[in-house]
Amino acid sequence: MLGSNTLCTKSIAELKNHHFLIPDYQRGYRWEQQDVTNLLDDLWQFSQAQGGQPFYCLQPIVVRRRMPDAQSPAAWEVIDGQQRLTTIHIILTTLGITAPYTIEYQTRPDSAAFLNSMQQDKADTNIDFYHMFEGRRAVAQWRGRHTPQACAAITRMLQGADEPDARIIWYEVDARENAIAVFTRLNMGRIPLTDAELVKALFLRDSNFHNEAGRLEQQRMAQQWDEMERVLQADDFWFFLSNTEQKDNRIALILDLVARQWNNGAASAHDAHFTFLSFAQALERVAEPASGDDPCAPQQTCRREACWQAVRTCFLTMQEWYRDRTIFHLVGFMVAIPPRSKGKPAERKSLVSELWAEYRNCHSRTAFHTLLRDRTGFRLDGTILSIGKNAVAELTYDENHPDVVRVLLFFNIATLLNNTSANTRFQFNHYHQEHWDVEHISAMAEKESERVMQPPAEWLRYACRFLSAAGPGVEKEARDLRAEADTLLVQHEPDPQRLSTLVKAVTALYDEGGYGHDSKHRLGNLTLLDRSTNRSYKDSIFPIKRARILDLDATDTFVPPCTTNVFLKYYSPDTDNMMYWRETDRDDYQQAIIDTITAFLKNGKKDGAKS
Incomplete structure (x- = not known):
């Protein structure tokens, strides 16, 4: 109707x-x-x-x-x-x-x-x-x-x-x-x-179509509208262009991009109905000669069809971006990263709009790749990798949290893009929906009660598992602690005092040692963890976190690839004991982050030279 x-x-x-x-x-x-x-x-x-x-x-x-x-x-x-x-x-x-x-x-x-x-x-x-x-x-x-x-x-x-x-x-x-x-x-x-519903009504109102051929045209537009909305409903497509949850009318993103592209003065971009007003003016203008070479500009000789083709062109371009592995990852990264300062939600829309405008001005796909690489925020000054005004090697959790997020997320992106023979893609939908953020690899808590997973039975089950695989030199102590963990595990509610004593002993056994409090805030002790996982084990020791992440990975639950690699100690040449995260592991991991992003930037310079 x-x-x-x-x-x-x-x-x-x-x-x-x-x-x-x-x-x-x-x-x-x-x-x-x-x-x-x-x-x-x-x-x-x-x-x-x-x-x-x-x-x-x-x-x-x-x-x-x-x-x-x-x-x-x-x-x-x-x-x-x-x-x-x-x-x-x-x-x-x-x-x-x-x-x-x-x-x-x-x-x-x-x-x-x-x-x-x-x-x-x-x-x-x-x-x-x-x-x-x-x-x-x-x-x-x-x-x-x-x-x-x-x-x-x-x-x-x-x-x-x-x-x-x-x-x-x-x-x-x-x-x-x-x-x-x-x-x-x-x-x-x-x-x-919504503006999407209002714009749809503008396009499909019966007064636009006066005969059988017109009704067929109306049906074609309606089918294409539904098809675009269906594609946008796929979360892996939606979340590389947007970091906000939106169940219905996702086509509003495409309509907003086209409205911003026209910038026809119908309304301020801050107007609550900016998109609708832009389309209303574009569809109702008095006929006049077309101007400019932009194929998406509304042609006055056939306003409705020209406006519709502008929407279709924008949508099909977003599909091309999605299929291009480099564009998908770099656009998805820029949409995902937190702003450096508190801003309005519309800023992310503005970002994609800016990229859409720059894409239309690029002479080739390779040129757009180069432009996106330049907009990541990373730069090489000789051998020093920086982001913004800060050297990556000097970033800390408490002083540079937004940049730490950027580095760790881009570390995952660069890892995937450096492997040109693979088709693996970063799952931005899970990254946004499961609220992944920066957390410490080794424990920060000072109280044993803050190191226990909730419910405690889960902590005890993980403890039993890694205590059974204790390395050389600690077999007897680990066996005794395992026996205590087994005893507490069968209790309906573990005795708080005995549990606290056990946690303290296990922590002492796996104490990484050898570094100060400030060192724990450095990039080499940070990774991306999801909110539910981090809340469940709070600030447990490395083997507890390792067991939890590997369980998630084994069940095909999304885990950023570099987070999995950290807990597999992929970046550490010494893997004699997988249950410790020592300072040497941190140094090797931090260097791997810098080397991976540096390699990506250097590869980009080579590609740019070829183009």
Whole structure:
């Protein structure tokens, strides 16, 4: 039924002589004074801005046409948006302007009369009147704090006489749709109409297609839309472009990239409905000659098809990026890394948008590879590998945590990309969904209680396992500790004192020793671990962590390849005893990180020279 819906933007003036019915399945008016004040502030600030945007966009109003009857002459049933319609009515009348439309409240017939009269002596007779009167009070207070010119600017915007004006997104559902079902969908859990749904309605509305050939074209677009959404629903595809969980309407990412590419001035990129407004303007422009060589620019001779091809081109390019192993890993890395400073969520969208723009300007795929390598943040100054202003070898957990995350994640990426004969890919979806972060390889805890996994039985099972495989020189002590662990394991609740004593003894047996507290914060003692694993074993000793990681790896649970290698002691030439993480292991591991990333950067220079 989506194609039968009507979607457009309307100024408040265009609502002249409209009569709205607020049906009985909706609650009453509930905006607070601050909500009204915020709207007035936004309108005033917008009227003073120099951005050249043609209008201020209010939230969607969802309506259904209804035939007048003996009980009500209402022509429009408001499914969603009564709060905004009522507030605008209050603002206009308080500022001395007659509202162009009327509102009727099905279960509260007196509310329409009160909305027009605003008699203070009746304001406390019911909750709807109270909120309406408080809204009027908020407008009056705002007017008292501002100049007549400010109030005039507000009335001009709401009367729609000149640009910039205020407009609503007018979403008219088909008269045959179940209004209560639509209302429930929009309001149960407050699920608003998304830009993706609004843009889809723009493309597929029936007024675009006038004959059998048009209906076939409409069906083609609908099928292609569904196919794009299906591909984006694959988590391995989605999470190399985004680090946020989003269950539905993932195609919004593609639409946002195209909207940012056009940058047609329809709205600020910070506008809540930036994407929809960009498409609305692109699809409704007056025909004019196309300009520029960008094949994705909206061609005015056939706006709808050109806009649709822009969406398809962007989507197909993202598929090409996904299939290209180098692009997949480098884009996925840049999307995954934390920002150096606290920023807005939109920054990740901006990153992919920037890369998309740079890709279109690259003369070859190899040139784009080189550009991505240059944007990783790593550089070689002679033999010194740096990230930002810091040498990688000098990074510490407490002082350089964001850069440590970058280094450890890129260590995994470089390890995979340096092996050109393999097809293994980093699983960004698991990395994001399971919240992998930096943790210490050897224990940081000072109290034995902080070293015990929860539940303790799991710690005891792991202890029994590695104590049975104790190396030379500690067999008897390990055998005695194993016996104690077996005894505690069969207890329903292990005796706390005996457990604490056991943990202390096992820790002493496997104490790595030979390094200070500061050394434990160095890169050579850090790796990526997932949140649930780290919480389960807290800050246990190396063999406990090793057993846990190897169990995960054995069950095909995602573990970053370099994390597995660390606990297999892959980077340590001395593997006589796998249950210790000594300072020599740390030094070898840290050097492996530096050598691997250095090799990747040098290979990139060779590839760049060839291109």
